[in-house]
Each structure stands twice: as structure tokens, then as C-alpha cells.
């Protein structure tokens with residue numbers, strides 16, 4: 001019964017609760033009657049509230065309506081969808097792009113159409129739940145390799161005696177650890193073993209790479225990784241997801257992907273907002289500069305205080321706590337000092353690796369970052385972590 005399962009979750013400090021805010025998102029939010037500094041959002045460049053992005057959404061709603069009416073294969077593709085797909089393909093340097101209602105939908109829809117029964121999937125152990133669910137839906141054999149461990153991956157590839165379709169799955173920038181996949185080695189292994197490489201760049205898109213095109217640009221592999229997936233819901237400040245790649249891949253996905261075919265198209269406002277966000281990313285590189293300097297300030301401060309952290313190289317700055325109860329306690333203490341940063345516990349992360357996952361944005365001020373470090377010093381001592 002669900003009540004006993006709920007009680008089990010509470011007993012193990014794994015209960016999740018919704019936190020109703022009294023404001024929109026931003027570097028600070030209103031919560032429980034107070035203004036607090038938000039260090040948990042994936043809106044890395046503050047684009048969710050950028051005036052140009054908001055104006056694009058408002059304008060598209062006025063011009064095209066609040067909803068899109070039906071699946072695009074039923075009632076047609078609206079101009080904001082066409083415009084966004086063209087903008088994405090051009091931003092990413094691919095022939096084509098296809099939009100999805102969410103990253104979750106893209107992953108569970110696309111993976112089972114790239115591989116099926118009789119095939120083999122090898123996925124990084126820390127892949128996002130939507131990737132794992134896509135693997136399960138595919139009915140292919142599914143194994144995980146140790147996080148970022150290409151030697152382990154190769155041993156799994158070499159173990160195959162008969163040749164069969166193989167898909168290697170990784171995130172570009174890992175969402176819960178903030179470290180990067182070894183994309184160059186993964187691409188080489190995929191080439192050597194004739195496997196397909198599927199990269200989910202939900203967190204890299206907009207922030208990584210010299211022009212913000214993402215993790216694949218960051219490592220200079222755009223020629224060797226012909227397609228990938230990403231989301232519009234993190235640095236792009238909007239909602240939804242995409243696959244970018246060759247025309248024939250996109251044509252195929254339009255025909256077979258159930259979470260594309262059997263779901264209503266993104267609202268016009270959402271698509272227009274994402275297009276505006278891509279334009280801002282290209283025109284305002286100073287946002288990325290501010291993001292990286294804020295990231296460095298918070299990271300240096302956390303290191304100085306002596307917290308245990310992951311191998312992060314990004315604005316995702318997890319403080320490793322271990323058990324779920326202490327992680328929850330630390331999050332509560334931080335909130336009492338005006339810092340909102342949520343505890344991430346199993347099953348989002350493996351057992352024993354509960355953490356507070358801080359994310360910093362380009363819009364935080366240095367004063368806010370210093371205030372967070374001050375709170376971390378106090379809360380870290382109160383919870384016995386420092």
C-alpha cells in the first residue's frame with residue numbers, strides 16, 4: 001500500500017516535498033515569507049527572466065495563441081516551431097533539428113528507436129533517469145560502465161563475441177556531479193567498435209564551449225559526433241528538448257518516435273522564448289563570462305572551507321555529504337540562513353552519495369556568493385561536516 005511506502009521513505013530521510021514559492025525564479029526568490037538566495041536552479045544564464053526572452057514569449061502568445069492545438073503531425077507545425085528548429089540546427093551546425101516536449105520525452109522516445117531487442121546499450125553509471133528509462137523501454141541488453149571509465153567501457157565492448165548493434169550513452173556535462181564525459185575517448189571507442197554514441201547535453205548547452213554551443217563544441221568534436229540531444233529547459237531558460245543531426249535521422253524520428261507523434265506540440269510561447277534565448281547567448285557572451293567567474297568564486301570558497309566535492313569543472317558545485325539525513329539537515333540549516341539549495345538523495349544519486357547540489361548563475365552578485373559561503377561555514381559546522 002502506498003501509505004506504508006510513504007512512511008518507509010520518511011523513515012529513511014528520503015521523503016520529497018514540494019516547496020511552494022511566492023515569486024518567480026531568479027538569483028533570489030520569495031519562500032516562506034522571506035527573500036532567499038536561490039542556488040539550485042539550472043537557469044545558468046538568467047535567460048528565463050531575460051526581457052527579450054519574456055517579450056518573445058508574450059508576443060508569440062498574442063500572435064499564435066496559448067496552446068499549439070495538437071500534435072504537429074495532426075494540426076501542422078506553427079511558425080515558432082519551424083523558426084526554432086532552424087535556429088537550433090544553425091546554432092549547432094547540423095542539417096536539422098527536432099523539438100520534443102521535454103528532455104525526458106526525448107530520451108525515452110529516441111533511444112528505443114536507435115536500438116531494440118538483440119542490441120546492446122552501454123551507459124555511464126551516472127546517466128539521468130530519463131536515459132535509463134529510455135534504455136529499459138528499448139528492450140536491448142543494458143549494462144552500465146563505471147562513471148567516465150573508458151577502460152571499463154572497452155572491456156564491456158570487447159567481451160561481445162558476436163557483433164550486434166551497440167549504443168553508448170553518456171551525458172556531456174553530468175547533471176549531478178558537474179564533471180565532463182571523456183567524449184573524445186568515447187567517440188574513438190564508438191568508431192573502433194562500430195557503436196553509436198548518444199550524448200545528452202542538457203546541462204552543457206548554452207554554457208560550455210567557446211560560443212556556448214555545448215560540451216561537444218567545448219571538446220572540439222562536432223565533426224565526429226554527428227547527432228546529439230539537449231534541452232531548452234536549462235541554460236536556455238525555456239522548456240522542451242531537441243535532437244540535432246542529419247536530415248534523414250530527423251525524418252526517421254518524426255516517423256517513429258511515440259513521444260513526438262502522440263503528444264501536443266510545445267506552446268508557441270515556449271518555442272519563441274527558446275529562439276530568443278539562442279539569440280541572446282550568441283549576442284551576450286558576457287553572461288557566460290559572469291557565470292564562470294561566479295562559479296570560480298563559489299568553488300574557491302567551498303574548497304577553502306574544506307568541503308568534500310566532486311570532480312566538478314562547471315557551475316554545478318555539489319558538496320558531498322554521504323547520508324540522506326545529514327544532507328537534509330544541511331539544506332535546512334542553509335535555508336535558515338537564507339540560502340535555498342536542495343539536498344539530492346537516492347535514487348537521484350547512488351546510495352551513500354547524498355549531497356547538496358549548488359548551481360550558480362551569471363546573475364548572482366559577488367555579495368550573494370559571499371553570503372552563501374558565510375552560511376555554508378556556519379551550517380557546515382552545525383551539521384558536523386566542517
Ligand SMILES: *Cc1c(COP(=O)(O)O)cnc(C)c1O
Pocket residue numbers: 101102103104105107128130131171175200202203231232233239240241
Ligand atoms: C534535466 C535533464 C533531462 C530532462 O529534461 P527536461 O526537459 O527537464 O525533461 C534529461 N537529461 C538530463 C541529463 C537532464 O539533466
